Amino acid sequence: MAFVGKKFPNISVNATDEMGDTFKINVLEEATKNNKKVLLFWYPKDFTFVCPTELHAFQEALAEFEKRNVKVIGASCDTAEVHFAWLNTAKDDGGIEGVTYPLIADSNRNLSGHLGILDTVNEQFDEETGIYTVEGDSVTYRATYLIDEEGTVFHESINHMPLGRNVQEYLRLIDAYAHVQKNGEVCPANWEEGKDAMKADREGVASYLSSH
DSSP states (O other), X not given: OOOBTSBOOOOEEEEEOTTOOEEEEEHHHHHHTTTOEEEEEEOXXXXXXXXXXXXXXXXXXXXXXXXXXXXXXXXXXXXXXXXXXXXXXXXXXXXXXXXXXXXXXXXXXXXXXXXXXXXXXXXXXXXXXXXXXXXXXXXXXXEEEEEOTTSBEEEEEEEOTTOOOOHXXXXXXXXXXXXXXXXXXXXXXXXXXXXXXXXXXXXXXXXXXXXX
């Protein structure tokens, strides 16, 4: 299901940090209560292969996200205990030691089930409780959500398991959306900070295309 243009689900889930503290986190509230954009990225599983390269890549770019008032949150269906074990495994041993942003531990698959990003067909939704139940050790695809200060999803993408993400593209999308918010213009293909945007009308697109 697509969430672009809609509010992110108002669901609290377990999370942990590099100190091993376990706490509840609500992605929607992280955006709306703190007046921040949020980048939430899901990865299939701790102690795997492509996943640690992505977690380290987001960590390396963390200062750039923070400069843009963006909170980065990682997520998988592993438990908080497994997250902490991986956080305490050195990079040279395939671990994610040094990662400082929070990691969601959606071990009951409730949030990932609502988002529809699980690699499984063995799931059921209880309309009375609002809870998803999943059979087996299902994992998520590499799903990414960008959420604005009002809790609205302005970007959603899903990669298959073998395909790692390009962190720089999310910085570009955040810059583009911030430009739209500030200037009321739209951003054409391949737009980057400092390049021309355009007015969202016939004259605007004619003027842009005639000069590019």
